[in-house]
Amino acid sequence: MSAPGGLRGVLEAAQARRAAGTAFALALVTDTEGSTYRKAGALALVAADGTRTGTISGGCLEPALEALCQDAIARGAPGVAVFDTRDDDDLLFGSGSGCRGRMRVLAWPLPGAGDALLDALLSAHAAGSPLEVSVGVDGATLGTLAFDGRARAGFLPVRVAPVRRLL
Numbered sequence: 001m002s003a004p005g006g007l008r009g010v011l012e013a014a015q016a017r018r019a020a021g022t023a024f025a026l027a028l029v030t031d032t033e034g035s036t037y038r039k040a041g042a043l044a045l046v047a048a049d050g051t052r053t054g055t056i057s058g059g060c061l062e063p064a065l066e067a068l069c070q071d072a073i074a075r076g077a078p079g080v081a082v083f084d085t086r087d088d089d090d091l092l093f094g095s096g097s098g099c100r101g102r103m104r105v106l107a108w109p110l111p112g113a114g115d116a117l118l119d120a121l122l123s124a125h126a127a128g129s130p131l132e133v134s135v136g137v138d139g140a141t142l143g144t145l146a147f148d149g150r151a152r153a154g155f156l157p158v159r160v161a162p163v164r165r166l167l
Contacts, residue, residue: 006054007160010043011125013053014118018110023048025069026114026121027107029056030135030156034086034101037061041160043121046107048073056105057083065105072107078114078143079107104156106135108143116145121160131160 010026017024029042037057044054046069056065061083072079084102108114117133124131134155136144141154151157 007043007125007162010045010054011121013045013047013051014110015122017045017047018118021111023073023109023111025072025107025109026117027054027056027065027069027105028117028135028158028160030104030106030137030158032101032103036101036103038103040156040158043160044069046070046073056103060085061103065107068105069107072109072113076109076112078109080137080142081105081107104137106137106143113143120145120147124160125162128162130162133158133160 014024014026024045024047027044027046029038029040031040038055042056044052044056044065046052046066050066052062052066055062064081064083068079068081082102082104086100086102108117110118120131120133132149134146134150134152134157136142136155138154146152146155
């Protein structure tokens with residue numbers, strides 16, 4: 001089941017889930033190559049009950065996103081998945097998306113490992129500013145967040161753009 005998305009929708013759903021004390025995971029697209037439905041900085045939320053807010057694809061990758069998030073919730077630790085639809089075989093035997101791109105997505109469980117990310121997102125959103133964060137993407141640094149702007153081995157810089165406000 002999916003609910004309206006976008007940054008505002010994801011943050012509102014996260015705040016409501018946090019206030020209710022229900023488990024969920026935040027998923028962040030950290031990097032992409034080629035043609036992908038969403039780019040780095042895109043967010044989605046998947047709750048323990050299966051409710052989803054936001055998307056990372058036109059639908060073809062959402063079941064895998066849900067599995068990634070449910071695993072992060074169950075383990076209580078961040079998880080990562082790389083979706084690569086650039087191979088010719090993907091058109092016949094893979095997701096069949098034809099997107100011809102690669103996307104890495106990290107998922108953080110909340111409450112727990114994702115609390116710092118949600119707090120930073122909420123602060124940036126309240127200020128109308130982008131969130132600039134470096135994310136550990138593998139090994140011992142997986143899911144580690146750094147907000148100081150320094151380059152680190154094994155980390156990728158990610159920018160989450162603010163919600164556009166109409167005048």
